[in-house]
Amino acid sequence: MTDEALETKVRSGGVRPGSNPGMRAHDSTPGDTKTEVSTGDLPDLETVQGVVALAHRTYLDVHDGQVADYIPALAEAPPDLFGIAIVGVRGRAGGIGDSTHPFTIQSVVKPFLFALVCEALGHRAVRERLGVNATGLPFDSVMAVEIAADGLTNPLVNSGAIAATSLAPGETAEQKWEFLVEGLSRFAGRALEVDQVVVDSERATNGRNEAMARLMAGHGRLYFDPDEATDVYTRLCSLKVTAVDLATMGATLADGGVNPVTLRRVVSPDTCRRTLAVMLTAGLYELSGDWLYEIGLPAKSGVSGGIVTVAPGKGGLATFSPPLDAAGNSVRGQLATKLLSEALGLDLLVSRPFEEPDPAG
Numbered sequence: 001m002t003d004e005a006l007e008t009k010v011r012s013g014g015v016r017p018g019s020n021p022g023m024r025a026h027d028s029t030p031g032d033t034k035t036e037v038s039t040g041d042l043p044d045l046e047t048v049q050g051v052v053a054l055a056h057r058t059y060l061d062v063h064d065g066q067v068a069d070y071i072p073a074l075a076e077a078p079p080d081l082f083g084i085a086i087v088g089v090r091g092r093a094g095g096i097g098d099s100t101h102p103f104t105i106q107s108v109v110k111p112f113l114f115a116l117v118c119e120a121l122g123h124r125a126v127r128e129r130l131g132v133n134a135t136g137l138p139f140d141s142v143m144a145v146e147i148a149a150d151g152l153t154n155p156l157v158n159s160g161a162i163a164a165t166s167l168a169p170g171e172t173a174e175q176k177w178e179f180l181v182e183g184l185s186r187f188a189g190r191a192l193e194v195d196q197v198v199v200d201s202e203r204a205t206n207g208r209n210e211a212m213a214r215l216m217a218g219h220g221r222l223y224f225d226p227d228e229a230t231d232v233y234t235r236l237c238s239l240k241v242t243a244v245d246l247a248t249m250g251a252t253l254a255d256g257g258v259n260p261v262t263l264r265r266v267v268s269p270d271t272c273r274r275t276l277a278v279m280l281t282a283g284l285y286e287l288s289g290d291w292l293y294e295i296g297l298p299a300k301s302g303v304s305g306g307i308v309t310v311a312p313g314k315g316g317l318a319t320f321s322p323p324l325d326a327a328g329n330s331v332r333g334q335l336a337t338k339l340l341s342e343a344l345g346l347d348l349l350v351s352r353p354f355e356e357p358d359p360a361g
């Protein structure tokens with residue numbers, strides 16, 4: 001076929017670009033094709049531990065960033081805390097520094113909350129109801145809801161995460177809470193509990209999230225009572241975890257949905273990859289592009305200073321250090337994760353030529 005004939009065919013046929021603005025190309029694909037999986041392994045344990053120690057040592061003396069204070073109880077976190085943990089898909093675990101120091105999970109809960117709701121409702125239903133595109137705006141942006149013609153954001157910003165909470169199975173707020181906490185605990189491999197001081201502090205200063213939930217309800221994009229959904233979401237953000245817990249949770253997403261420590265399945269492999277897709281798109285809010293550019297891995301940050309990063313087929317990494325950049329992402333966490341991604345060969349986007357060109361030729 002000549003180029004001209006090809007162009008005529010494309011332009012006059014049913015695939016004319018932009019002919020149906022509401023259409024999404026992937027909706028017409030079956031989506032159930034068997035996906036082949038190809039991943040490498042983490043280096044040996046000694047190398048991993050050496051690199052984790054190096055990352056900790058290298059950034060211990062970085063004191064940039066500010067501890068979050070818009071939730072009063074978070075402002076009390078000592079800025080010097082710094083922990084790193086890694087859990088491989090074979091269940092090997094390592095940690096350094098404050099890797100077992102408890103802190104509240106905050107926004108790092110969002111991908112796991114999304115995974116549980118995605119598993120329960122199916123990936124198409126959650127995309128239709130929550131959206132999966134980046135907002136390019138801060139995590140608590142009200143404008144993001146207003147400027148999206150369809151009121152959709154994504155499950156990793158507050159609006160989408162509160163909407164995801166509202167979709168959790170259960171007739172009452174308490175049933176939704178129990179469903180989610182039970183699932184999150186399976187991700188962590190232990191029963192997670194709330195930090196009551198942080199919940200009280202968040203509840204007392206939660207006007208913005210409450211307003212956002214009501215706005216979403218106005219757009220028909222909240223699927224339960226807005227105040228109750230916001231309260232369940234707030235309690236989820238106040239669950240206590242450690243960097244080791246986050247690494248285990250990340251390792252479960254790296255391991256096709258099976259927790260490599262407990263060996264229990266939490267979600268399906270398809271749910272894992274949908275979750276990792278939204279983490280790549282929006283895990284570090286408006287700086288997600290910078291993160292992908294530097295680190296090349298799906299991740300999620302939270303305002304208490306945690307970051308979970310997933311190396312699919314290899315393992316989960318977590319860092320904890322409270323001082324944040326302007327977008328709400330831990331400064332030392334970003335630096336340490338970049339070092340780990342590079343030194344352990346985790347970046348999803350790197351390749352090496354199949355055959356090195358012959359230097360002589």
Ligand code: GLN
Pocket residue numbers: 106107108139140158202209234237301302303304328
């Ligand atoms: N609980 C916090 C909030 O809703 C979580 C935000 C975050 O970690 N980015 O504001």
